[in-house]
Amino acid sequence: MSDDAELLERIRNGAADDFAEIVRRHQSRVFAILNRYERDAQKVEDLAQETFIKAWRALGQFDGRAPFEHWISKIAVRAALDHLRREKRRQNEIGLPELGEDALDWLRGDDGKNELDSRAAAEILELAMRELSPADRVVITMREIEGRSVKEICAATGSSSVAVRVRALRARAKLKNALEKLAKL
Amino acid sequence: MNEQKLKRLFAAARNETAPAPPADFAADVLRAIRREKQIPPPETISVFDRLNLLFPKLACAAAAVIVLGVAADFGLTAAGVPNLSDGVSQISAQWLLTPGAF
Numbered sequence: 001m002s003d004d005a006e007l008l009e010r011i012r013n014g015a016a017d018d019f020a021e022i023v024r025r026h027q028s029r030v031f032a033i034l035n036r037y038e039r040d041a042q043k044v045e046d047l048a049q050e051t052f053i054k055a056w057r058a059l060g061q062f063d064g065r066a067p068f069e070h071w072i073s074k075i076a077v078r079a080a081l082d083h084l085r086r087e088k089r090r091q092n093e094i095g096l097p098e099l100g101e102d103a104l105d106w107l108r109g110d111d112g113k114n115e116l117d118s119r120a121a122a123e124i125l126e127l128a129m130r131e132l133s134p135a136d137r138v139v140i141t142m143r144e145i146e147g148r149s150v151k152e153i154c155a156a157t158g159s160s161s162v163a164v165r166v167r168a169l170r171a172r173a174k175l176k177n178a179l180e181k182l183a184k185l
Numbered sequence: 186m187n188e189q190k191l192k193r194l195f196a197a198a199r200n201e202t203a204p205a206p207p208a209d210f211a212a213d214v215l216r217a218i219r220r221e222k223q224i225p226p227p228e229t230i231s232v233f234d235r236l237n238l239l240f241p242k243l244a245c246a247a248a249a250v251i252v253l254g255v256a257a258d259f260g261l262t263a264a265g266v267p268n269l270s271d272g273v274s275q276i277s278a279q280w281l282l283t284p285g286a287f
Contacts, residue, residue, distance in 0.1 A: 019218065023211035028203070035203035044204060052214045053221070121197030144195045179186045179194075
């Protein structure tokens with residue numbers, strides 16, 4: 001099995017069908033990234049398709065100095081950011097969805113020591129993060145949920161390390177406030 | 186919301202698994218790319234091309250202005266209205282070229 005570099009070289013030389021193999025290799029990672037920003041599975045799939053099409057169009061710009069995986073992740077993060085910006089405008093027109101009972105109980109509990117399943121946690125965060133700007137949301141998701149380093153966030157967002165650190169701190173504070181507001185609802 | 190509770194929330198969210206891509210996802214992407222390749226890119230039109238396209242219209246407009254001017258001149262002459270050149274020569278003769286006019 002040839003590596004990404006060989007496959008990409010073949011694609012550049014006209015073997016367009018080999019791009020399907022590239023998609024198969026990286027689709028799980030792309031879906032995992034996009035799922036952090038969108039709960040609807042159909043929309044995640046659409047965004048993943050958009051990510052790979054953007055990668056296809058920009059294939060000539062990929063110089064191979066960094067692994068393809070990093071490059072496609074960066075495109076996925078940018079696609080998520082664009083999506084959040086579009087959604088932000090739309091969300092101002094519709095009401096907030098309701099949280100499930102488990103999520104609400106946990107949120108209203110004093111210590112938060114009760115078990116919280118991952119789905120409920122993602123639901124809570126999804127709702128609270130609507131109070132954040134799309135850029136804040138990307139930074140806090142990458143830092144706190146995906147556990148990425150500041151350097152990785154800089155590479156994906158194109159921001160400086162100081163900007164990322166400051167944004168992460170502010171976003172954390174905003175998120176705390178949003179969660180407190182949700183608990184009082 | 187205290188720090189510990191926030192950390193627990195992040196930790197729980199971290200464990201969420203993403204939906205698996207559909208089996209034919211790669212084929213769908215490839216189909217979308219093929220569709221895109223079939224659509225011809227929009228043609229780029231240079232400034233000269235634009236001027237070339239515009240030239241017949243400009244020429245027609247200029248010809249129409251000339252024809253209107255000539256027709257108006259003939260019409261006014263036929264109606265006995267003195268034309269502009271007659272008026273100018275009259276003024277010159279009366280005021281400018283008469284000795285002691287100033």
